[in-house]
Amino acid sequence: MNAPLPSRMLAVRLERWASQPVLTEVDVPAPGPDEVLLRVDAAGLCHSDLHVIDGAAGVLPYELPFTLGHEVAGTVVATGRGVADDWTGAPVAVHGIWSCGECRACLRGRDNYCLRLAGGPIGGGLGYDGGLAEYVLVPSTRHLVQTMGLSPVDVAPLTDGGLTALHAVGAHRHLAEGGTVLLVGAGGLGHLALQLIAATPGARVVVVDNRAAARDLALRLGAHGVAATVAEGARLLATLGLGSGVDLVLDFVGAPATLADVPHVLAPGGTVAVIGSAGGALEAAKGRGLPPGWRFDAPFWGPHADLEAIIALAATGHIQAETTTYALEDALTAYDDLRAGRVAGRAVVVPHELPSRL
Ligand SMILES: [Zn+2]
Ligand SMILES: [Zn+2]
Incomplete structure (x- = not known):
């Protein structure tokens, strides 16, 4: 009826x-x-x-x-x-x-x-x-x-x-467990992904966002640290006791200003997953100063x-x-x-x- x-x-x-x-x-x-x-x-x-x-x-x-x-x-x-x-x-x-x-x-x-x-x-x-x-x-x-x-x-x-956060995080959970995670952008998607990462055993996560309010939200939701830039975030992660290099970067912005730098902060075998579509690009290549075994992922929804x-x-x-x-x-x-x-x-x-x- x-x-x-x-x-x-x-x-x-x-x-x-x-x-x-x-x-x-x-x-x-x-x-x-x-x-x-x-x-x-x-x-x-x-x-x-x-x-x-x-x-x-x-x-x-x-x-x-x-x-x-x-x-x-x-x-x-x-x-x-x-x-x-x-x-x-x-x-x-x-x-x-x-x-x-x-x-x-x-x-x-x-x-x-x-x-x-x-x-x-x-x-x-x-x-x-x-x-x-x-x-x-x-x-x-x-x-x-x-x-x-x-x-x-x-x-x-x-x-x-x-859903997008779960799909992106789920594919790389093995890197987050006991590892270091740099999460770029604590907006509509990033703040949900952060909750999934924060609940992952042994994960250390630093959130990069250039907005102070978003950084405050990230700290409330379980980030171990916050930073305004990718380089600052990677340095902060290195001080959290797990050694240098990022195992997993989740980029929920994908902006030109940050995306090109992201592979350079990875640990060997690390992965960059780009979820945001703000027009950034990065060059994929072997060597060129990039860590061995690095991977790029562009998950969709x-x-x-x-x-x-x-x-x-x-x-x-x-x-x-x-x-x-x-x-x-x-x-x-x-x-x-x-x-x-x-x-x-x-x-x-x-x-x-x-x-x-x-
Ligand atoms: Zn079909
Ligand atoms: Zn959407």
Whole structure:
């Protein structure tokens, strides 16, 4: 049974490349076969939204216009033919990579690297209509995850920020255990990755961020030290009793100013994982003064199974997103704040008034 819904809604739409998104009214979509309509309870803003907004025409393989917002928590309010009735009313998180479920990557649980998504839209907010709206259509219940009693504001940042952090950290946990970690950028993703690293046995972690507020947040979340530059961070790590050289660099910024320096602070066999996309580059080569056995990794988001895992970690109190909430009407201000580095943790848009927590 589908309850009556409004016919129009507010949405934050990207209508032209390299220009500001607009808050406008659009139709509330009706779910077709296998589709579900969610009331959006919370939608996180991501730095990658800014790269999408700023991109020149032809850079991204998406057609305009579409609604932004790829970190979504909501409630199923309508379902299409073929969807089991018991989904209606379920609080859910959306896995933002709308993978095919059938290619060899998907069949091996590497659905974040789905072969059929290469060169086209990825999911809601990234080529398809996303969650910066009152409602969002999701093509299949395959992309939904139960939220285990967490509030939607806590859940939304886990769907990209938390999931990406878990995927990036998980691949290199063996280096973090009993090792040294330099984490660059304690923003929306970095502050979640820090909690995962801080809980890793024997890991020593120093956080590099040029914002004092982000460094304070990092110290509160378990960093053993903080620094304003990569070189200073590497020196600080060397004084923490494990010898010099960094076993694992997690760069959540990827800026030109820091990325080029990063391989030079690695210990032999160390790894640089770059998650942020702020336009930096580094030269990969053997020799050239770089340590033997160094590796480079560019992980992307994370698979469905890791979204279930990060939500379970949050539900058991092992990780929590720091959030700043905004009304949907203030979403463009939220983007301005994100661009200016004024957001503590993750900016989360709450399109409807949430039932107050007693
Ligand atoms: Zn993102
Ligand atoms: Zn696939």
